Amino acid sequence: MTAESLSKERLRLWLRMLRVTRQVESELRERLRTEHDSTLPRFDVMAALYAAEEGLKMNELSKRLRVSNGNVTGIIDRLVEDGAVERIAIEGDRRATRVCLTSAGRESFRAMAVEHERWINALFEGVTEEDAHHIGELLHRLPAAPHDASLS
Amino acid sequence: MTAESLSKERLRLWLRMLRVTRQVESELRERLRTEHDSTLPRFDVMAALYAAEEGLKMNELSKRLRVSNGNVTGIIDRLVEDGAVERIAIEGDRRATRVCLTSAGRESFRAMAVEHERWINALFEGVTEEDAHHIGELLHRLPAAPHDASLS
DNA sequence: TATAAACTTTTTAAGCTTAAAGTATTTTCC
DNA sequence: GGAAAATACTTTAAGCTTAAAAAGTTTATA
Numbered sequence: 001m002t003a004e005s006l007s008k009e010r011l012r013l014w015l016r017m018l019r020v021t022r023q024v025e026s027e028l029r030e031r032l033r034t035e036h037d038s039t040l041p042r043f044d045v046m047a048a049l050y051a052a053e054e055g056l057k058m059n060e061l062s063k064r065l066r067v068s069n070g071n072v073t074g075i076i077d078r079l080v081e082d083g084a085v086e087r088i089a090i091e092g093d094r095r096a097t098r099v100c101l102t103s104a105g106r107e108s109f110r111a112m113a114v115e116h117e118r119w120i121n122a123l124f125e126g127v128t129e130e131d132a133h134h135i136g137e138l139l140h141r142l143p144a145a146p147h148d149a150s151l152s
Numbered sequence: 153m154t155a156e157s158l159s160k161e162r163l164r165l166w167l168r169m170l171r172v173t174r175q176v177e178s179e180l181r182e183r184l185r186t187e188h189d190s191t192l193p194r195f196d197v198m199a200a201l202y203a204a205e206e207g208l209k210m211n212e213l214s215k216r217l218r219v220s221n222g223n224v225t226g227i228i229d230r231l232v233e234d235g236a237v238e239r240i241a242i243e244g245d246r247r248a249t250r251v252c253l254t255s256a257g258r259e260s261f262r263a264m265a266v267e268h269e270r271w272i273n274a275l276f277e278g279v280t281e282e283d284a285h286h287i288g289e290l291l292h293r294l295p296a297a298p299h300d301a302s303l304s
Numbered sequence: 305t306a307t308a309a310a311c312t313t314t315t316t317a318a319g320c321t322t323a324a325a326g327t328a329t330t331t332t333c334c
Numbered sequence: 335g336g337a338a339a340a341t342a343c344t345t346t347a348a349g350c351t352t353a354a355a356a357a358g359t360t361t362a363t364a
Contacts, residue, residue, distance in 0.1 A: 006284075010276040011269050013284040013291075014176065020294045021173040022218065024166065029352085041320060059342060066174065068322055073344055075320080095329045095342040117163050124162040126293035132158075132165040135290050139165075141278035142172045181322085193350060210313060220352055225314055227350080247312040247359045 024123055031119055036112050041067075043116065045075050046084065046101060046109040055088065055100035084108055176275055183271060188264050193219075195268065197227050198236065198253060198261040207240065207252030236260055 025040060032038045048064050049055060056064070062072045076099055079085035084105030087097045101109065124132070177192060184190045200216050201207060208216070214224045228251055231237035236257030239249045253261065276284070 006281045007269060007273040009281050009284040009288075010279055011272050013279065013288050014272050014276065016288055016291045017169065017173055018177075020291055021169055024294075025170075026218070033353090039319075057342080058344095062343095066178070067320090069343065070323085070345070071321055078319080093330070093342085097343080117159060120163050120166050121159040124166065124294060127162055127165065127290070129158045129161050131290055131293065132161040135287060136161075136165050136168055138279070138283055138287050139168045139172050141283065142176075142276060185323090191349075211311085214313095219350090221313065222315075222353085223351055230349080245312085245360075249313080 024120075027123060028116070028119060031115070032112065035115065036108075038112065041071075041075050042079060042084075043109075043112055045072070045079065046105060047113070049085065049099065049101045050106060050109050050113070055098045057090070057096050057098055059096075061099060079105070176272075179275060180268070180271060183267070184264065187267070188260075190260075190264065193223075193227050194231060194236075195261075195264060197224070197231065198257060199265070201237065201251065201253045202258060202261050202265070207250045209242070209248050209250055211248070213251060231257070 028043075029040050032040060032043055044065055045061065048061055052060075058072055058076070059069065061076075062069050065072070076085060076087070080087060084102060086100055086102055088100055090096045090098050127135075180195075181192050184192060184195055196217055197213065200213055204212075210224055210228070211221065213228075214221045217224070228237060228239070232239060236254060238252055238254055240252055242248045242250050279287075
C-alpha cells in the first residue's frame with residue numbers, strides 16, 4: 001500500500017469517528033436536556049466529582065476533564081446556583097477552593113448515570129463485547145492514549 | 153458474558169472514543185488557529201462548500217454538517233466578513249440563499265486541507281491500513297451509520 | 305382567491321469553549 | 335525579609351452551539 005492511500009484511509013477513519021461521536025453526543029445532550037434538565041458538560045463535571053470522595057480542586061477538575069480553567073469556573077458557577085455543588089475553602093491556601101457535590105448533587109448524578117449507561121448501551125446495540133474490546137484496544141494506538149492512567 | 157458486563161464494556165468503549173476524538177479535535181483546532189487563523193467549524197463548512205461545485209443552500213449545509221440552522225447562519229456571516237464565502241440569491245425563491253466559496257475561499261481551503269490531511273496522518277501514525285479499515289467497518293455498526301450515503 | 309400550512313432563514317437567550325489578561329496568594333531563593 | 339517566580343482561580347472577548355421564536359416567502363387546499 002502506498003503512503004498516499006494509507007493517509008487517505010486514516011483520514012476516512014477520522015471522519016467516521018467524528019461523525020459517530022457527534023451523533024452520540026447529540027443524543028446524550030438531547031436526553032439530558034429533556035429528561036434531566038441538564039447538559040453534557042454538567043454531567044461530565046458531576047461524574048468527576050462523584051468519583052472523587054473528597055471533591056476536587058478547580059485545577060484538578062480542569063486537568064481531569066481536559067478543559068480550560070475558565071470553562072470549569074463557569075460550569076461550577078451554574079452548578080452552585082442549582083445547589084448541586086459547593087465550593088469549600090482549603091485550609092492553608094487561600095488561592096484554591098475544593099469543589100464537592102452536595103448530597104442533592106450526588107443523588108441527581110446517580111439518577112442521570114443509571115440512565116446514561118442505559119442510553120449508551122442502547123446506542124451501541126450493534127456492538128458485541130468482542131467488538132467493544134477490539135476497538136478499545138485499537139483506540140490505544142490512537143492519539144491521546146492515556147499517558148496518565150489516572151486520567152483514563 | 154452477562155448483559156451487565158456487556159453494558160459496562162460498551163460504556164468503556166464510548167468513553168475511550170470520546171477521549172480520543174476530543175484530543176484530536178483539540179489538536180486540529182489549535183493548529184488551524186495558530187497556522188491559519190481559522191477554526192474547526194469554519195473548516196467543516198468550507199469543506200462542505202468546496203465539495204459542492206455550485207454551492208449549497210443554508211439548510212443543505214445545516215443538514216450535511218448536522219448542526220442547527222442558526223449556527224450555520226453565524227459561521228457563514230463570519231466567513232462572508234472574511235471574504236471567503238458569498239451569499240447568492242436563488243431565482244424564484246426569495247426565502248433561500250445559495251452559499252458559495254469565493255476564489256479566495258477556495259484557495260484558502262486548499263491550503264488548509266493539505267495540512268489537515270498531514271496532521272491527521274501524523275496523529276494516527278500508530279494505525280496501520282488494516283487497523284483503519286477494520287475500525288472503520290466496526291464503526292458502521294455504531295450509531296449514526298450513514299443512512300444517507302451522501303452524508304458519509 | 306383566500307388562508308392555512310409548510311418552508312427557509314435569521315434572531316434571541318442561554319450556555320459552552322478557548323486563549324489571554326488580570327487578581328490574589330504562596331513559594332522560591334537571594 | 336523581600337523581590338521574583340510560580341500557582342490557583344476568575345474575568346474578558348470572541349466564537350461556537352442549541353432550541354425556540356420570529357419573520358418572510360412559497361405551496362397547498364378549501
